[in-house]
Amino acid sequence: MRDKDTVSQLLSAAFFILPALILHLYGYLVKKEIWIASGDFYVIPTIGIMVLPEYAATLMLVALVICIAVTRWIPKIPFVTVLFFVFSGYQVLILSGAL
Numbered sequence: 001m002r003d004k005d006t007v008s009q010l011l012s013a014a015f016f017i018l019p020a021l022i023l024h025l026y027g028y029l030v031k032k033e034i035w036i037a038s039g040d041f042y043v044i045p046t047i048g049i050m051v052l053p054e055y056a057a058t059l060m061l062v063a064l065v066i067c068i069a070v071t072r073w074i075p076k077i078p079f080v081t082v083l084f085f086v087f088s089g090y091q092v093l094i095l096s097g098a099l
Contacts, residue, residue, distance in 0.1 A: 009049045015056035016048025017041075019064060020079075040079045047087050055090065055099065062086055 020036055027035035048056055063079070063086040070077050093099045 008053055012051050012053040012056045013045045013048035015053055016051055016060050017044050019057055019060045020044055023064060036079055040083075043080055043083065047083060051087075051090065052094075059086055059090055 020040075024034070024036045027033050044060075048060075051059055063083045066086065067077060067079055067082040070082065090099075
């Protein structure tokens with residue numbers, strides 16, 4: 001593996017985890033609640049490594065917005081479930097050449 005690939009993957013993982021980490025810290029410090037399960041933080045960087053850096057933060061924001069919207073009807077939805085569908089949609093777009 002080349003150094004450029006490693007730096008790109010780490011940068012992508014950082015961009016991917018940053019929106020979730022900010023939201024988690026806000027919920028913990030201000031509301032005294034845990035909004036993202038600790039197990040999700042094992043999956044988030046792993047998926048972040050598989051995403052291109054230019055799409056990483058946007059995909060996480062899309063997953064967070066969908067999760068917030070869905071929790072109006074289904075409380076306590078697992079974030080990993082929403083993240084799976086967002087990542088699958090991203091992979092379909094990458095493989096079809098749309099991105």
